[in-house]
Amino acid sequence: MPRTQIHDIEAQTAAIASPAPAYTQGAQTPSTHCYPNMFDDFFGIPVTRESLHDNSNSYFPPPYPESLPGYSLRAEPATLAMYLFKFGFLFPPFWIMGVVILLSPLSAPEESWLPAKSEEERLSILSEIRKVEVKWAKRCLCALITLILVAVTTGLAVWVAHISSQPKYQ
16 A cells, blocks of 8 residues: 555544544432432432432341240140151151050149149149140141051052053953
8 A cells, every 4th residue: 555545544533533422311310319329210210208218227127126935935845746756757657656645645643743843833734745745646647647548549549550451351
């Protein structure tokens, strides 16, 4: 290329000025006065003084209560039916033994059981233990019924599959 053409190209590029800045309209929403939030501006959410968007310091959680609720302070007593239910998943006949607890009365132990407690306190403890024992015994009953239903359903399905797979002679 001759030197004059290169000189002309350089002169042309130098003559081209940078583009004028784009005209943008400033946001007229109130949120620009509080703090910039592009999402609220885009979706048109008005920001007022009563809005949660106005004050970012209002997101602190409420203070914790002084004492815990009553249900978290008392643990359920461990009972035989509870252990029979849990170990019944390993040995299902334990669930049968757990169901027997529903049929048996809870007899009061001798006077030497909890000697520091009064008779009323011992009776209330016994009634609570019996209530928990019955709850776990009912769970043993539900687990046993479920096991029987699953076994019967599986047995019937296998039997029907076996009968339907045999050829029919006519």
